[in-house]
Amino acid sequence: MFPLHRGRRLRQNQSIRSLVSETTLSPSDFMFPMFIAEGENIKVEIPSMPGIFRRSIDLTIEEVKELFALGIRAVNIYVKVDESLKDNTGKEAWNPNGLMQQAIKAIKKACPEMIVMPDVALDPYSIYGHDGIIKNGDIENDATVEALVKMAVSHAEAGADFVAPSDMMDGRVLRLRQGLDAAGFTNVGIMSYSAKYASAFYGPFRDALDSAPKETGEVVPKDKKTYQMDYANRIEAIKEAVWDAEEGADMVMVKPGIAYLDIVREVKNAVNIPVTVFHVSGEYAMIKAAAEKGWLDHDKIMMEQLMCIKRAGASLISTYFAKEAAILLTSQSYQ
Numbered sequence: 001m002f003p004l005h006r007g008r009r010l011r012q013n014q015s016i017r018s019l020v021s022e023t024t025l026s027p028s029d030f031m032f033p034m035f036i037a038e039g040e041n042i043k044v045e046i047p048s049m050p051g052i053f054r055r056s057i058d059l060t061i062e063e064v065k066e067l068f069a070l071g072i073r074a075v076n077i078y079v080k081v082d083e084s085l086k087d088n089t090g091k092e093a094w095n096p097n098g099l100m101q102q103a104i105k106a107i108k109k110a111c112p113e114m115i116v117m118p119d120v121a122l123d124p125y126s127i128y129g130h131d132g133i134i135k136n137g138d139i140e141n142d143a144t145v146e147a148l149v150k151m152a153v154s155h156a157e158a159g160a161d162f163v164a165p166s167d168m169m170d171g172r173v174l175r176l177r178q179g180l181d182a183a184g185f186t187n188v189g190i191m192s193y194s195a196k197y198a199s200a201f202y203g204p205f206r207d208a209l210d211s212a213p214k215e216t217g218e219v220v221p222k223d224k225k226t227y228q229m230d231y232a233n234r235i236e237a238i239k240e241a242v243w244d245a246e247e248g249a250d251m252v253m254v255k256p257g258i259a260y261l262d263i264v265r266e267v268k269n270a271v272n273i274p275v276t277v278f279h280v281s282g283e284y285a286m287i288k289a290a291a292e293k294g295w296l297d298h299d300k301i302m303m304e305q306l307m308c309i310k311r312a313g314a315s316l317i318s319t320y321f322a323k324e325a326a327i328l329l330t331s332q333s334y335q
């Protein structure tokens with residue numbers, strides 16, 4: 001008998017392929033990262049992220065309603081902070097009337113069922129563009145963690161469903177859990193950016209928020225490599241994810257996405273809580289740029305990457321493609 005196996009039997013038409021498909025995508029698999037700006041009626045496109053905008057709160061809530069109608073159930077939010085409000089302590093981060101806190105309140109009011117996950121990290125508030133407080137030319141881990149607790153509690157007070165620490169300081173998940181509980185927010189969850197690599201794929205995001213580490217003439221670390229992970233490492237990612245789960249994270253995250261799918265699978269196998277993946281700004285920019293040149297098929301590449309991230313073990317994908325992919329998934333023509 002030749003051949004012994006005929007794997008092609010299960011691939012011979014779309015109906016059979018759909019019967020044996022191992023992975024599916026739906027709009028509720030996605031979280032949409034949103035950039036918030038001061039002001040009213042503001043909608044500014046990020047040059048390195050075509051189709052992605054910084055919006056003032058009024059326009060943000062209109063967009064959130066559209067996302068919800070498309071089946072998207074979570075948004076990650078990031079704010080662009082005025083230069084005059086930045087310092088080394090990051091204290092604007094826990095201003096009860098700060099832009100982030102106002103945005104959380106407005107989104108929850110306009111669309112109460114949308115899960116709101118504000119970013120917890122000091123970089124948009126830091127004069128140095130770092131995720132930590134600087135002392136003697138170095139990041140002060142424990143003092144930064146205490147600042148993050150104040151920040152997270154202020155997000156919870158504004159109505160956040162989850163807080164999403166993206167700073168990579170040691171011990172922050174435990175202190176955030178304790179701080180939220182002590183303030184009475186036992187139901188506010190923590191989605192921890194556990195395995196966050198020091199990656200050049202974050203470039204367009206830093207353009208969007210003007211949050212790249214800055215040359216100030218003072219002695220500060222020139223990059224984020226003392227806290228974000230070395231992309232040569234794998235075991236370290238598992239260790240970080242397991243620690244965060246033990247400290248009380250409800251979900252862990254691996255970031256970036258496509259170049260890190262081995263890590264996604266290993267983390268998935270190592271923890272028994274949902275794994276989220278951030279398909280980051282640079283990954284978005286690459287697809288947009290290649291599609292603009294006519295070198296790649298935009299929609300096909302977008303869906304392939306999202307499906308592969310899910311197949312690797314993601315329960316949720318934070319992606320700038322969330323809206324476009326949700327529209328495509330719900331359209332008649334995409335089957």
Ligand code: PBG
Nearest residue numbers: 121123166201202205280281282
């Ligand atoms: C800030 C933060 C970053 C991203 C999410 N939160 C940038 C960084 O760490 O420098 C990147 C997201 C993206 O590139 O889409 N702590």
